[in-house]
Amino acid sequence: MSGKRGLFFLPTLALWQREMTRFVRQRNRIIGALATPLVFWLLIGSGLGESFRGAEVEGGFMRYFFPGTVVLILLFTAIFSTVSVIEDRRDGFLQGVLVAPVSRASIVSGKCLGGMTLAAAQAALFCLAAPWAGLPLDGAVVMRLLVVLLLGGFALTALGFVIAWPLESTQGFHVMMNLVLIPLWLLSGAFFPARAGTWTEWAAALNPLAYITAGVRRAFYGDGADLGLVPSFGAAMAVTLLFAAVMFVFALRVVRRGGPESR
Amino acid sequence: MSAAVETTDLGRNFGPRTALSGVTLSICAGEMFGLLGPNGSGKTTLFRILSTLLAPGAGTARVGGCDVVGEAMAVRHQIGVVFQSPALDPQLTVEENLRWAGNLYGLRGGDLAVRARAAAEALGISDRWADPVQTLSGGLQRRVEIAKCLLPRPRVLLLDEPSTGLDPAAREGLRVTLERVRREAEVTVVITTHLLEEAERCDRVAILHRGRLVACGTPAELRGRSGTDVAVVSGREPEALAARVREIFGWPLLVRGERLRVEVPAGGEAAGRLVSTLGAAADTVTVGRPTLEDVFLDLTGEHLCGGEER
Numbered sequence: 178m179s180g181k182r183g184l185f186f187l188p189t190l191a192l193w194q195r196e197m198t199r200f201v202r203q204r205n206r207i208i209g210a211l212a213t214p215l216v217f218w219l220l221i222g223s224g225l226g227e228s229f230r231g232a233e234v235e236g237g238f239m240r241y242f243f244p245g246t247v248v249l250i251l252l253f254t255a256i257f258s259t260v261s262v263i264e265d266r267r268d269g270f271l272q273g274v275l276v277a278p279v280s281r282a283s284i285v286s287g288k289c290l291g292g293m294t295l296a297a298a299q300a301a302l303f304c305l306a307a308p309w310a311g312l313p314l315d316g317a318v319v320m321r322l323l324v325v326l327l328l329g330g331f332a333l334t335a336l337g338f339v340i341a342w343p344l345e346s347t348q349g350f351h352v353m354m355n356l357v358l359i360p361l362w363l364l365s366g367a368f369f370p371a372r373a374g375t376w377t378e379w380a381a382a383l384n385p386l387a388y389i390t391a392g393v394r395r396a397f398y399g400d401g402a403d404l405g406l407v408p409s410f411g412a413a414m415a416v417t418l419l420f421a422a423v424m425f426v427f428a429l430r431v432v433r434r435g436g437p438e439s440r
Numbered sequence: 441m442s443a444a445v446e447t448t449d450l451g452r453n454f455g456p457r458t459a460l461s462g463v464t465l466s467i468c469a470g471e472m473f474g475l476l477g478p479n480g481s482g483k484t485t486l487f488r489i490l491s492t493l494l495a496p497g498a499g500t501a502r503v504g505g506c507d508v509v510g511e512a513m514a515v516r517h518q519i520g521v522v523f524q525s526p527a528l529d530p531q532l533t534v535e536e537n538l539r540w541a542g543n544l545y546g547l548r549g550g551d552l553a554v555r556a557r558a559a560a561e562a563l564g565i566s567d568r569w570a571d572p573v574q575t576l577s578g579g580l581q582r583r584v585e586i587a588k589c590l591l592p593r594p595r596v597l598l599l600d601e602p603s604t605g606l607d608p609a610a611r612e613g614l615r616v617t618l619e620r621v622r623r624e625a626e627v628t629v630v631i632t633t634h635l636l637e638e639a640e641r642c643d644r645v646a647i648l649h650r651g652r653l654v655a656c657g658t659p660a661e662l663r664g665r666s667g668t669d670v671a672v673v674s675g676r677e678p679e680a681l682a683a684r685v686r687e688i689f690g691w692p693l694l695v696r697g698e699r700l701r702v703e704v705p706a707g708g709e710a711a712g713r714l715v716s717t718l719g720a721a722a723d724t725v726t727v728g729r730p731t732l733e734d735v736f737l738d739l740t741g742e743h744l745c746g747g748e749e750r
Contacts, residue, residue, distance in 0.1 A: 182513055183513050183516075184544070184545070184546045187543050187544075187546055187548060188543060188544045188546075190543070191540045191543035191544060194540070195529065195532070195540055198531075198532060198536065199529070199531055199532075202531050203531070268523070268524075268525030269525065269526075269527060269528075269529070270527055270528060270529045271527075272493075272521075272523045272525075272527040273521070273523070273527030273528075273541065273544070273588070274527075274544060275492075275493060276491045276492060276493060276516055276519065276521040277516055277541075277544040277545060278513050278516040278517045278544075278545065278546075279516075279544050
């Protein structure tokens with residue numbers, strides 16, 4: 178006889194597997210998550226390259242903008258993998274999951290680990306192009322990149338989950354994306370560096386995305402490089418870990434509370 | 441017989457709106473039980489409470505002896521739930537849907553493979569085993585859904601408007617399937633419906649109206665509770681006909697458009713008197729045993745589907 182507690186490992190694995198299979202079968206998602214940032218990087222990077230000259234962007238804007246593009250891929254993939262939650266929960270696959278004897282932590286974990294895997298894999302694929310941007314890859318860089326991509330991917334998927342779960346329609350999600358997430362990304366140091374003594378310093382200090390961008394930048398440059406206000410790799414990862422944990426707990430809370438129709 | 445589902449004074453509000461109020465029900469193990477009511481009657485709210493998706497605002501609900509709030513996980517181990525919109529992943533094949541649904545219940549490996557094959561066989565979908573669910577018709581998707589729900593061998597199968605979106609042939613197929621499933625898998629089947637023919641085939645039916653339970657019994661009991669037959673009289677001057685019936689017989693009646701619906705005492709004799717009394721003033725008179733629609737109309741003064749009187 179099964180116990181009175183919810184199942185965890187097998188359902189988590191099943192939910193993770195489902196994310197993988199779905200992603201592979203939806204080719205347009207692969208294109209959307211990888212091609213859009215790539216085009217951004219090429220167009221914005223080369224277009225704005227001329228107007229960006231300064232100590233911080235030494236090595237050209239294409240090089241400066243590369244870590245930011247990695248974070249954009251991470252953000253797009255992680256966040257878009259949670260959009261399905263909105264419809265899935267109301268009239269799709271997730272209804273069946275919610276009535277199964279599955280621990281609520283398993284539902285959140287399966288989704289977050291799935292989103293994390295997809296986001297990290299796509300961002301890693303893009304990172305293979307780093308040497309062309311003047312950012313050489315070696316063993317240490319790759320190790321640091323893996324850490325920040327996995328941790329960042331998990332945190333951003335959990336964030337997407339928290340946003341998506343209480344929403345009634347995907348329109349609301351796009352509003353959040355444009356009004357909150359893209360500005361957070363723009364202010365994360367992805368696009369331009371924060372300057373000491375200006376409001377951008379505070380915006381970066383309080384912005385969880387800035388620590389993921391800092392992590393990716395430090396992964397490439399190492400802690401020895403002088404990157405102005407960018408925190409060390411360890412500090413950036415500590416904050417990202419905290420951010421991931423807080424988002425996971427929030428995600429668990431929204432699932433336990435139920436959807437909009439329960440209120 | 442022991443109760444598979446039991447509710448006591450169950451209630452639920454959504455803001456100021458009362459969706460369910462004071463519902464006390466007992467569903468026996470092995471029963472095919474129908475929750476009948478129009479949209480907004482509270483049947484879907486009741487369904488969501490029984491499937492642990494919604495907490496009751498008042499009262500208690502128990503499935504297999506376990507409380508839906510305090511012992512939600514234990515309830516989830518005992519139920520299979522078929523939703524109105526398919527809880528399947530349309531991009532995955534039938535096999536993948538069944539396999540991953542099994543995983544959610546802790547099933548895997550050879551045991552799961554055997555169960556999934558058997559369920560697909562029993563529901564006649566094994567020839568579509570490797571097809572993505574989105575390529576299947578609505579009726580077949582519903583069967584995949586039921587197969588999926590039967591994998592963990594639930595004690596109670598809950599279905600929300602299972603025939604929605606199905607054509608008549610698929611509905612009939614579904615009915616036969618459910619009947620067989622109930623017999624062979626020995627499950628209690630609870631369905632919500634607003635369709636009379638679906639309710640007529642249940643062992644017992646609970647009629648819900650505006651969140652309240654207005655009647656509960658076998659379809660025959662419900663039909664026979666008033667001890668009357670129903671005569672539908674049509675004529676050009678329904679008001680005049682109504683006045684005559686009231687004056688001469690005093691039987692309860694309703695006027696709807698050009699028709700008169702009269703409750704006549706059961707047995708042919710009273711109906712005969714009605715026909716001879718009205719004579720040529722009536723164009724047609726049809727007498728029959730009351731349907732559940734008539735019962736619903738009697739109890740609530742409203743039509744089940746909100747449509748025209750037949």
